[in-house]
Amino acid sequence: MRAGGDPVHELSLCGAIANIVTRHAAGRPVSVIHVQVGQLRQVVPDTLVFCWELVSDGTPLAGSRIDVEGVPARMRCRACGHVAEVGDLPVFACRDCGSIDAEVISGEEFMVTSLDLGAAPDGAVPDGAVPDGEANEGAST
Amino acid sequence: MGRFHRHDDGTAHSHDDHPAGDHSHGHSHGPGDHSGYQTGPDRVEVLERIFDENDKTAAANRGSFAASGVCAVNLMSSPGAGKTTLLRETLQRMAGELRIGIIEGDIETSLDADRLAGFGAQIALINTGNGFGGECHLDAPMVGSALPRLALSDLDLVLIENVGNLVCPAEFDVGEHARAMVYAITEGEEKPLKYPVMFRSCDLVLVNKMDLLPYLGFDLDGFLANLRAVNPAAAVIQVSARTGEGVDAWCGWLRARLAEVR
Numbered sequence: 323m324r325a326g327g328d329p330v331h332e333l334s335l336c337g338a339i340a341n342i343v344t345r346h347a348a349g350r351p352v353s354v355i356h357v358q359v360g361q362l363r364q365v366v367p368d369t370l371v372f373c374w375e376l377v378s379d380g381t382p383l384a385g386s387r388i389d390v391e392g393v394p395a396r397m398r399c400r401a402c403g404h405v406a407e408v409g410d411l412p413v414f415a416c417r418d419c420g421s422i423d424a425e426v427i428s429g430e431e432f433m434v435t436s437l438d439l440g441a442a443p444d445g446a447v448p449d450g451a452v453p454d455g456e457a458n459e460g461a462s463t
Numbered sequence: 464m465g466r467f468h469r470h471d472d473g474t475a476h477s478h479d480d481h482p483a484g485d486h487s488h489g490h491s492h493g494p495g496d497h498s499g500y501q502t503g504p505d506r507v508e509v510l511e512r513i514f515d516e517n518d519k520t521a522a523a524n525r526g527s528f529a530a531s532g533v534c535a536v537n538l539m540s541s542p543g544a545g546k547t548t549l550l551r552e553t554l555q556r557m558a559g560e561l562r563i564g565i566i567e568g569d570i571e572t573s574l575d576a577d578r579l580a581g582f583g584a585q586i587a588l589i590n591t592g593n594g595f596g597g598e599c600h601l602d603a604p605m606v607g608s609a610l611p612r613l614a615l616s617d618l619d620l621v622l623i624e625n626v627g628n629l630v631c632p633a634e635f636d637v638g639e640h641a642r643a644m645v646y647a648i649t650e651g652e653e654k655p656l657k658y659p660v661m662f663r664s665c666d667l668v669l670v671n672k673m674d675l676l677p678y679l680g681f682d683l684d685g686f687l688a689n690l691r692a693v694n695p696a697a698a699v700i701q702v703s704a705r706t707g708e709g710v711d712a713w714c715g716w717l718r719a720r721l722a723e724v725r
Contacts, residue, residue, distance in 0.1 A: 331600055331631035335513060342511050357513070364630050364660050412659035413692040422695035432513045439505040 332369045335432075336377035342434050343383060352386045354438035360431035361395040361408070395429025517635055520603035524610065524638025531615035533564075534721040535623060537601075537639035539661065542627030544647040545671045547575045548704040549713070550622060554582035556714050561619040561721070566609045568601040568626045575624065587612040591626055600631035603638055620721055629654070633661040641720045643667040645704075648679060652686035659693040667698045667716055674703040 343355055355374075359365045367390040374388045395408035399416035400423040408414065408429065415422045512518075528535045540546050550565065557563060564585040567576045576588045587609040591598040598605070606623060613621065623639060625632040644665040646654065649672055655662040662668065668690060676683070690697060700716065702709030 331598070331634065334598060334602065338513050338516050341516060342509065342513065346507055346509050346511075362660055362663075364634060412656055412663075414663070414695070415692060422691065434509045434511050434513060436509055437507045439507060 332365060332373040333377065335365065336370065336373045339374070339388070339434060340377055340381070340383060343386075343437060346434075346437060347383075347439070349382075350439050352383055352437050353440045355386060355388045355434060356391065356436045356438070357388055358391050358393055358431045358433045358435050360393045360429040362426065362429040363432045365432060367392070391435070393428055393431045396427050397424045398427050399424045514634070514636075517603045520607050521636040521638040524603055524607050525640070527607075527610055527615060528621065528638065528640070529724065531618065532725055533615050533618050533621055534641075534717075534724040535621040535637075535639045536717065536720060537623045537625060537632075537637055537642045538645065539625045539629075539632045539642065539665070540627055540645035541629050541647070541650060544627070544645045544650065545704045546624050546627070546645050547578050549645055549669065549671065549702065549710070550579055550624060551582070552704050552707055552710045553622070553714060553717070554579065554584050556710060557620075557717070558583045561718075562617055564613045564615070564618045564621040566601075566606060566613070566621060566623045568605070568624060585613050585618065598631075599626055599628045600635050601625050601637050602635045606637040620717060629658040629661045633658075633664045640724055641666045643669060643716075645669045645671050647672040648675060648681045648683070648686070652682045652689060655686070655689040655693045662690060662697070663694045665694065665697050667700065668694075669709075669713060670699060670701045671704055673701045673708060674706045 339355065339357070343352055357370070359367060359370070370390060371388050374386075378384050378386060396405060397408055397414060397416075398405045399419060399421050401421035402416060402419040404416055404418035405427070406417045408426075414424055414426070416424050525535070538546055538550070554563060564587070565576075565579055567573075567579070567586060567588045568591055569575050569588065573588055573590075576586050579586055589601060589605050589609050591601065591605065601623065615621075623637060625637075642665045644661065644667070646668055648670060670683075670686070675681075687699065690699070698716065700709050700712045702713060704710065
């Protein structure tokens with residue numbers, strides 16, 4: 323839920339992910355990092371995956387990839403109890419009774435849920451990988 | 464509930480250990496996708512929020528502010544919406560009344576800090592361009608690093624001027640007590656719908672550049688309806704940082720936030 327062309331904070335978020343993964347992996351090789359991203363988080367999955375390649379490059383986590391599971395935004399009306407998906411238009415009034423007293427019950431997740439351990443395939447290039455030169459160029463913009 | 468899938472080589476297995484239980488993943492496993500490593504039991508449950516690290520530091524910052532009786536306000540906006548001009552007006556009005564510190568986030572320069580010098584406020588500049596690729600927001604560790612450069616015990620109010628950006632700053636708690644956003648009517652009335660996370664995160668929206676209203680085709684009621692759709696609870700103050708219209712009301716809002724903290 324964010325417009326394109328904005329500066330990205332996914333790089334710094336990948337730094338936080340790396341800290342979490344490193345702690346839980348405890349030295350074991352990691353192949354896949356499963357991340358939940360709620361619809362109301364301004365995290366673009368493709369950007370997160372790309373930034374992970376930059377951040378993990380040259381570290382023990384190089385070759386691992388991030389698998390993003392999107393979580394739709396849902397809200398519950400405090401007045402009538404109606405539960406609905408927020409959908410594409412970010413209107414947070416109850417779809418049923420129109421009350422503006424509604425709480426978001428999902429869609430704000432941003433969490434490392436689990437890790438798949440095991441070495442990444444030997445010499446494998448993760449999806450969407452680009453040659454090193456282009457990757458470095460991307461990091462400075 | 465497990466997740467069963469079959470590979471092109473005819474082998475099949477299920478993943479029965481996903482912590483979040485019954486849900487589907489938005490990806491497919493292509494052929495050869497995970498040849499070369501074992502699947503199945505080698506999954507470690509983590510369930511850790513990625514903002515935890517930031518939020519712990521934010522809580523520590525908030526504790527530092529509270530220990531000195533300081534109210535901290537995170538001020539956010541697009542580039543050019545008028546944060547720095549509003550801060551100048553604020554300092555002019557309040558410098559004799561409250562002891563104010565400014566934490567100034569700027570990607571490369573000290574230009575904004577230079578514009579705020581000379582009003583008797585303590586100013587701590589954070590240049591965010593030193594990080595990996597430059598940051599587009601202030602996070603809690605950056606604000607924490609600026610705190611030793613402010614004598615908090617000599618302050619009442621800290622105004623944190625975030626990096627001009629409608630996306631990233633909304634995601635990061637920096638330890639503030641309240642969030643205010645400067646929105647300029649030159650930005651168009653649809654912005655709350657395009658940047659709902661930012662507009663939802665704010666306690667106050669300052670609708671700035673109201674002196675330009677006669678010259679713009681700006682639909683103020685339409686904007687307010689869009690804002691209400693995404694954030695029914697936000698306070699709204701119409702201001703012109705240039706003419707000073709509404710700035711007294713903003714100062715009153717700041718006094719009320721300080722009273723809440725003390």
